[in-house]
Amino acid sequence: MKGVVLGGVASGVGKTVATLAAIRALDDAGHAVQPAKAGPDFIDPSHHEQVAGRPSRTLDLWLQGAAGLRRNYARGEGDVCVVEGVMGLYDGDKSSTAAVAEALDLPVVLVVDASAGMESVAATALGFRAYADRTGRDVDVAGVIAQRAHGGRHEDGIRGALPDELTYFGRVPPNDDLAVPERHLGLHMAAESPVPEDALDAAAEGLRTERLLDVAREPERASEPPESRAPSEAADGDRPRVAVARDDAFRFVYPATVERLRERAVVEPFAPTAGDPLPPCDGVYLPGGYPERHAAALAEGPALDDVADAAAEGVPVLGECGGLMALAESLTTAGGETHAMAGVLPADVRMRDRYRALDHVELRARRDAPTAATGETLRGHELHYSAADVASDARFAFDVERGTGIDGDREGLIEHRTLGTYCHVHPESGAFDAFLDGL
Numbered sequence: 001m002k003g004v005v006l007g008g009v010a011s012g013v014g015k016t017v018a019t020l021a022a023i024r025a026l027d028d029a030g031h032a033v034q035p036a037k038a039g040p041d042f043i044d045p046s047h048h049e050q051v052a053g054r055p056s057r058t059l060d061l062w063l064q065g066a067a068g069l070r071r072n073y074a075r076g077e078g079d080v081c082v083v084e085g086v087m088g089l090y091d092g093d094k095s096s097t098a099a100v101a102e103a104l105d106l107p108v109v110l111v112v113d114a115s116a117g118m119e120s121v122a123a124t125a126l127g128f129r130a131y132a133d134r135t136g137r138d139v140d141v142a143g144v145i146a147q148r149a150h151g152g153r154h155e156d157g158i159r160g161a162l163p164d165e166l167t168y169f170g171r172v173p174p175n176d177d178l179a180v181p182e183r184h185l186g187l188h189m190a191a192e193s194p195v196p197e198d199a200l201d202a203a204a205e206g207l208r209t210e211r212l213l214d215v216a217r218e219p220e221r222a223s224e225p226p227e228s229r230a231p232s233e234a235a236d237g238d239r240p241r242v243a244v245a246r247d248d249a250f251r252f253v254y255p256a257t258v259e260r261l262r263e264r265a266v267v268e269p270f271a272p273t274a275g276d277p278l279p280p281c282d283g284v285y286l287p288g289g290y291p292e293r294h295a296a297a298l299a300e301g302p303a304l305d306d307v308a309d310a311a312a313e314g315v316p317v318l319g320e321c322g323g324l325m326a327l328a329e330s331l332t333t334a335g336g337e338t339h340a341m342a343g344v345l346p347a348d349v350r351m352r353d354r355y356r357a358l359d360h361v362e363l364r365a366r367r368d369a370p371t372a373a374t375g376e377t378l379r380g381h382e383l384h385y386s387a388a389d390v391a392s393d394a395r396f397a398f399d400v401e402r403g404t405g406i407d408g409d410r411e412g413l414i415e416h417r418t419l420g421t422y423c424h425v426h427p428e429s430g431a432f433d434a435f436l437d438g439l
Helices: 015-028 043-052 061-074 097-104 119-135 153-161 197-205 209-215 255-264 291-300 303-312 322-327 431-437
Strands: 002-008 033-038 057-059 080-088 108-113 141-147 167-172 241-245 266-270 283-286 317-320 330-332 338-340 347-351 357-365 377-384 386-390 396-402 410-415 418-421
Touching: 002 015, 002 033, 002 097, 002 141, 002 209, 015 033, 015 043, 015 080, 015 141, 015 167, 015 197, 015 209, 033 043, 033 097, 057 061, 057 255, 061 097, 061 377, 080 097, 097 108, 108 119, 119 141, 119 153, 141 153, 141 209, 153 167, 167 209, 241 255, 255 266, 255 431, 283 303, 283 322, 283 431, 291 303, 291 322, 291 330, 291 338, 303 317, 303 322, 317 322, 322 418, 357 410, 396 418
Parallel strands: 002 080, 002 108, 033 057, 033 080, 108 141, 141 167, 241 266, 241 283, 283 317, 317 418, 330 347
Antiparallel strands: 330 338, 347 386, 357 377, 357 396, 396 410, 410 418
């Protein structure tokens, strides 16, 4: 599958809108488009999926390693992949957009805010192209998409200023309808605030799809996963059943995670905020999301009590970030309302006004846990606005070697066979294989 990376000159330059416009333009031209996102984000990919009609792949060197990143890319479906970058092209000490593009050997189309410039757009692109040599990275900046650029003289001035080695891939016109609202964990999810169809169509019309296809290229072939992670061939009746919470409170799930679970187990989705009980299962996965926005519904429904009963009976339960919050004793919203949660883990969680942690994470297991054995390390990502007030006799599963964790030094509350952590992990870490091995 050929691919191209849309990298920005900085955060907030309009990469997501440019990516959605490119997906729409290529789709309109008759291509099956596979979206992807550099970095550990969950929110931008929801917008990709809304437009492309297929889940967006996560591409992060820290979470997956180079081989895992290539495998994840190769699992995509379609004939062309559009990868949205993270932050500015060279920003990020563990998995920048430039590093992802280099690992996949994909060209970069630079998204530049052209609202107040013409020749300066060319100067910016030239600088980003030349800077690759300063970093020692093999990054091919192929040209630009002019974000917030008018037509006529404005567009002509940008095109005329670009040297031969930089291609003009089109423009996204200024349009207030293309703005996606933000909140504390980033943009609104696509289901809440989709980009209007007519605005997206207008943006797509300004892009030169034939030029994007001309520069797109195939990455090197991905290596096969280790035999120890081969999919189970057991019939459904012989496979473990994993209940996975999937609703507005628990929506931060990598597509590769669900794929991995389905390779080895029967996945039983349930919606706690809709009043679903916990289905019969051998294990429970509560992903991250927005439990603070649905705390009353969670407290009133049967699911969290069911999870507490299952945990007490020794059923393995894994809660990530929002899942950790739901497994705690209580959750206090930003508005000061306190709601009882599952009560499995000895902590009270309170929302804060600004983020408490944002980083790539590395953890070392201090004891055997559902996702790692003693001494093993896990890599993941954390972004949360809540803080956990933990009981003095709480047991922690991990020491923090990079990141913040729960208290700066420790991460992963463990009780029975239940683990709650602020850290999101990718299946390439081996965490979900370890979880499934314990069922």
